[in-house]
Amino acid sequence: MKGTLISNDFVKDRNGDLKFLEMNTDTVLYGNFLRHDADWQALVSFLNADAGFNTLHIIYKAELHLAAVQDIKSKVAAGCSGITTITLQNENLHNSFPTAVEDAANKFILRLAYDENAILDSYYAASAINPLALFEENGSGSLAVPFYSVDEGIVTSTLVSSSNAANIPDVVYKPKMDVFGPIEFGKVGDWDTAKSELTGSYYMTSYETHADDIAAGIMKSYRNYGIAYGGGLNYIDLGTITSQAKFDIPSAAGLDWDGTSNWKFGIKHRMEYSTSTWKTKDVKDGMFENETYTSASAAEEAVGIHDIRVGQTLKTFYVPGLPDTDIPDVYLSWNMTGSQWPEGTAVTSSVVQTAVFTSKNLSGELYRIETADTDFYIGGSTAVLAHNYESTEVGVTRYTPVFEINQDYHSLIALDGSKIPIVKSELLQLSVATGSFFTADVESVDNLLVGDQSFAFVTHNAKGYGFI
Secondary structure (H helix, E strand, O other): OEEEEEEEEEEEOOOOOEEEEEEEOOOOOOHHHHHHOOOOHHHHHHHHHOOOOOEEEEEEOHHHHHHHHHHHHHHHHHHOOOOOEEEEEEOOOOOOOOOOOOOOOOEEEEEOOOOOOOHHHHHHHOOOHHHHHHHHHOOOHHHEOOEEEEEOOEEEEOOOOOOOOOOOOOEEEEEOOHHHOOOEEEEOOOHHHHHHOOOOOEEEEEOOOOHHHHHHOOOEEEEEEEEEEOOOOEEEEEEEEEEEOOOOOOOHHHOOOOOOOOEEOOHHHHHHHOOOOOOHHHOOOOEEOOOEEEEOOOOOOEEEHHHOOOOOEEEEEEOOOOOOOOOHHHHOOOEEEOOOOOOOOEEEEEEEEEEEEEEEOOOOEEEEEEOOOOEEEEOOOOEEEEEEOOHHHOOEEEEEEHHHOOOOOEEEEOOOOOEEEOOEEEEEEOOOOOOEEEEEEEOOOOEEEEOOOOEEEEEOOOOOEEEO
């Protein structure tokens, strides 16, 4: 039997009712959900209820799902006596066609990875307009967020054509397919013009929020996780979490809208009105362009990260035991107890092997990590070697994506093994999308030193970065 992990997003509308927004596959179960909510008991009970299952096969992507897979594996092993075999199948982050697995009566195949061959993924998850249309076509449109769309001259509209407060969007412009671009928020002064100017690649939804959230000054949404399985798409409910925007709602005075025209909010307001999380698949690892590495020359001068060239020798930091691989499933699974570097750790030098890879910061988002002595700017999916104080992993150092770093229970580690407290780890939303992230590929598993050598930058062949 086959099952697919999905998440469904909802928002509380102006009347206090929950409205469906969209369905997601390739979905991430973020740290707070795994630590506090995901006991997987519903999955355990389902597997125990069918005495014919003795094998659980999990298809996943390490960058998105590794922590969840490890949690599932341990909970099923402990709670399902009938499951004697658990097999794991890791897929490339950008692979849309995972390797097919032969189904069998004794096997439950749990797919966390996106599959273009599956209608659930390629039709209903990849294009958010399709689930909304399905609700409307089946007489359940009142359960979904109101929307307006034009397809081959056919207009579908449940849109609420009334305005919110001056500092709250009236509509959301969403691409029918992700390739068309990001969502945008808008104020509407002329509804007829707004509808007539809508291109065929986009649709509009009413921006729904509740007075309680507006009064609290921050937007909220709700995400339910579950597993759809079998030919009839039965559902294993795994639980629901509340998400909130990264930044508070701005005042009307902080906007540029004239109060009458049709107007779209700039990119700098996106994280004020959206509760979406860091998009791991859309962001390349790396340091922001203002950071520097350290040359291995006698002068040991700082080298601008965008000035690095093939054949250049840079200061590095060798740590025995770190995995020498591009495979996220391997280096993300690596960990060590404590913060003291193993015997044989040494400052070395390494030669840049390939041209520096550049990734433009198209979203205008980057992370800033601050310590008592310095700060640095970095892509959110970059993996940081962080020491964990949190109760579930006290004293463990492992690779952690920057967007999951929490200053309350993570610290960095200095070259001498001492722990460096993180004063702040924060997401920044630039006013315009500018700048780039850079990566460098050095020999073996040597770790590049950043700036004045306060930290060491870990590279796995221009993919999978971290600080130590």
